[in-house]
Amino acid sequence: MDLPILADSVRLADDGVHILDRRVFPARREWVRCATVEEVATAIEDMVTQSSGPYFAALWAMVLAAREAEHEPEPLAYLERAGERLIATRRTNNHLRKAVHAVLSTVDENDLVGSALAGARAGDERYRSRSRALGAFTADLLPANSSVLTHCWADLYLVELVAAARRAGKTLAFHCTETRPYLQGARLTAETLAELGVETTLITDGTGAAVLAAGRVDTLVTAADRVTMDGHVVNKIGTLGLAVAAHAYDVPFLAMVQAPDRLAPTAADVPIEYRAGAEVLTAAGVVHPGIRGHYPAFDVTPPRFVTTVVTDRGAFDPHALAGYYEEEP
Template identity: 75%
Template sequence: MTPILADSVRLTDDGVEILDRRVFPERRVWVHCASVEEVAKAIEDMVTQSSGPYFAALWGMVLAAREAAGLDAPAARARLDAAGARLAATRRTNNHLRKAVTATLSQVDGQTGGELVAAVLAGARAGDERYRSRSAALGRHTADLLPDNATVLTHCWADLYLVELVLAAADKNLAFVCTETRPYLQGARLTAETLAEMGVDTTVITDGMGAAVLSSGEVAALVTAADRVTMDGHVVNKIGTLGLAVAASAFGVPFHAMVQAPDRLAPTAAEVPIEYRDGTEVVNRPGIRGHYPAFDITPPRFVTTVVTDRGPFSPHQLADYYREAP
């Protein structure tokens, strides 16, 4: 059975429907976005996250093409470029948004009207299929690294990567331990709910319990997604990943970071902008200041394997990924 979060952004005749992850799983509310700006605002407001913004950007660009269909070719392209820039700027750390925009514009070459909409839609559909097929490959390669009957610790919501890992490891009898992942509790609400929906043995722990669980000897691997991996092996992911990786290293537990591909535009961690969200998302009381970097950076010495759609790589040998056929 395909879990609901694997298909949580949908294009309709009059907009884009996005499953509101802020209230999931208690409520299943779909937010209707009738314009590119509304899609961008939904991404910024955390209506969707992880790979959700990628799919929202794909279909948001189709909305932009519909809006630009009545313009001449130069004006239409300018409208699309502006829409793409707006969407790509909504979450700066993950580079999926930039890739989504590039995918949708890949077949645009001076078209107008219905042909323009068709070209952007074709690019969006190709981007959708490519992301899903690469996630499936990523899941298979990660499953190969895990022993039978393993307990896996994960952090935040790894989205289609996690879904495909569970499908690929169906005969391995895996159990998962999920951190809460504060302040939005993606692990407790999204990861745990989806694993349970797929019939997987699932346990939720508070964020402060990770090191103790890793010290127990019961965890075979720490497995997370990565929002970005630099060419020198730094793993950028949801805040809290660094602490878990350090603890895993201390207790001899391998850390496998899942990403479709290392980012050639980020040779080092210095090229990755870290998003800081409003501190009121952590605490909102008079006289108390909240601090909320949304991501942290794990140095390669704490990373065992970077798993990609082309297989596993040492974090020190990521250049080998691009020596394969593109």
């Protein structure tokens, strides 16, 4: 299966990090060149890339930081500050922290750029291999001819799920919510599934419960930006409503994440990002000064509405996630 373009949308080059601008995709395929760490951080904040995109952007940005640090009196301190800046761009998803750690943990001051590049490449391959395992475990849980409801853009998790299902001889069809206000489901998920040749139906965000009630889907499957050790699923705003509706209509909800976060014992340990309310108004074309916008970027689904958390080590009951780390070699 050929990979879709969004599976390789952040690239390192001699002149900087090149990021496919997801804000205008698929209408236009434009690449934003970031010559410095600060430009990468700003691109992440401005939603040039989302989902796993910031992870890869942070990996390659740390290589840029190593290039910059060669000219600094305290190169390791410079790298640490660069990492802190990148982590601060999006607080809810812990991918950025992992990307920065992947590079900082391998940096050798005697070969700053070379060691940073090796760490970034290892982090890239690790993320992709874990996504493949996650996709395979999720595919195992789906019926042979399955209709799936998904929300937002699950990125490599979704691509690897489709690939694994095909290897297993399973046929999947998807209903995708449009995912307001950035329309990641309409512009990224639906476009990529169609690119992969998967039967795809796009629905408005408000249609999810009706689709579940009508029995049009077998399973609700989403990615998770973070899963706490007590089983709370943190994901794009709107996931909670779909999970509650799925629970009401006895449709299983599978949340895909590479690993639960040991640094987040409970939902209270996950900072929820609130973006400017103007982003909601701008997307709607509303400009009246008397109208305010409210935009939490993520919501939290309690474990009672989650059937299974699927990880790169298999499927777990949301109340038994400690078992993930008991399997460590």
